Amino acid sequence: MRAIRxxxxxxxxxxxxxAVADPSPEAGELLVANExxxxxxxxTYQRSGRYPLPLPATIGMEGAGTVNALGEGVTGFSVxxxxxxxWAQGSYADQVIVSADKAALIPDTIPTDIAAAAMxxxxxxxxxxxxxxxxxxxDIALVHAAAGGVGLVITQMLTRRGVTVIGTVxxxxxxxxxxxxxATHIIRYDSEDxxxxxxxxxxxxxxxxxxxxxxxxxxxxxxxSLRPRGTLALFGAASGPxxxxxxxxxxxxxxxxxxxxxxxHFIQTFDEHQWRSGDVFDDIASGALTITIGxxxxxxxxxLAHKDLESRATSGKLLLDM
Numbered sequence: 001m002r003a004i005r006x007x008x009x010x011x012x013x014x015x016x017x018x019a020v021a022d023p024s025p026e027a028g029e030l031l032v033a034n035e036x037x038x039x040x041x042x043x044t045y046q047r048s049g050r051y052p053l054p055l056p057a058t059i060g061m062e063g064a065g066t067v068n069a070l071g072e073g074v075t076g077f078s079v080x081x082x083x084x085x086x087w088a089q090g091s092y093a094d095q096v097i098v099s100a101d102k103a104a105l106i107p108d109t110i111p112t113d114i115a116a117a118a119m120x121x122x123x124x125x126x127x128x129x130x131x132x133x134x135x136x137x138x139d140i141a142l143v144h145a146a147a148g149g150v151g152l153v154i155t156q157m158l159t160r161r162g163v164t165v166i167g168t169v170x171x172x173x174x175x176x177x178x179x180x181x182x183a184t185h186i187i188r189y190d191s192e193d194x195x196x197x198x199x200x201x202x203x204x205x206x207x208x209x210x211x212x213x214x215x216x217x218x219x220x221x222x223x224x225s226l227r228p229r230g231t232l233a234l235f236g237a238a239s240g241p242x243x244x245x246x247x248x249x250x251x252x253x254x255x256x257x258x259x260x261x262x263x264x265h266f267i268q269t270f271d272e273h274q275w276r277s278g279d280v281f282d283d284i285a286s287g288a289l290t291i292t293i294g295x296x297x298x299x300x301x302x303x304l305a306h307k308d309l310e311s312r313a314t315s316g317k318l319l320l321d322m
Contacts (some may be wrong), residue, residue: 004092004302009049012303014243020032020058023097025071030098032083035092036116038062038317039297039305040149041213041238047306053089060091060172064106064116065322074100082106084277086119087264089221089274092302094322095105104277109285117317118153120263122280123273124235126155127266128211129161132259133231137162139208142198144218146183146236147174147315152221154211156289166201168194168218177292177315194218198225209233216240228254235261238312243252292316 025031026259045051064084088098146167159182206227213236267273283289294316
């Protein structure tokens with residue numbers, strides 16, 4: 001089968017299309033014929049070496065396809081089922097081994113490509129607004145990169161909960177996308193001072209929570225955009241990792257809370273995974289959540305997909321189409 005692998009970490013030119021042996025499922029696993037793989041920042045971190053992997057390694061974590069075989073002891077799934085996942089290493093490949101407790105059956109009403117595009121960003125948004133900071137009606141939230149993959153999803157989820165969303169974007173096209181997702185206020189971070197605009201929009205009260213997947217470039221402004229006892233959820237590092245940080249800074253800023261969560265710790269059990277993926281699929285099926293696919297690429301064009309994602313010029317979800 002085909003697989004996108006890295007033999008050494010580096011820029012996009014280290015991604016190679018290799019012919020590798022077909023995998024076989026072990027106990028508790030599914031063998032899935034992959035149809036779509038999600039392209040995510042975590043994939044670029046693995047490729048660059050920021051998140052080291054034993055080499056050579058097939059990258060990719062997310063996708064959707066059809067079950068070809070079941071490992072010993074697997075229940076609840078059958079050959080021929082359509083499934084999606086967000087946490088299966090090696091998803092840039094024609095066939096993927098997926099742990100059964102990290103797979104979700106795709107409802108008949110949801111296309112496979114939409115399911116693939118929804119898993120990582122959908123469940124990330126879900127845990128951020130339910131378990132990291134329980135967003136509620138009347139809250140004010142700052143969402144960085146509001147037209148990005150997570151940004152568009154979390155903005156919709158927050159708006160449904162009655163949260164006022166302030167979204168940061170870099171272009172007029174992205175501003176329109178964020179507004180359509182439900183953002184009440186838009187800050188053009190390319191031409192406006194984020195902290196000044198947050199202060200102005202909130203009449204000095206600032207935000208209950210900041211959802212920051214950008215990292216280094218936005219971190220200080222995120223802290224300064226919070227009201228006393230506010231929460232900064234730093235869930236990504238699209239602009240680079242945040243340098244070492246003195247926790248004493250949190251006290252004079254208002255006894256702030258800060259966390260660096262990751263999805264794997266919020267889908268540790270089968271029941272938790274089914275709760276999050278089920279809520280996401282229910283929202284899609286009901287029309288309450290729209291998933292935007294911003295680009296489709298052949299498997300062989302994975303390097304171009306990474307370049308486009310890292311340029312931060314895209315909006316919505318990028319997919320590799322097998």
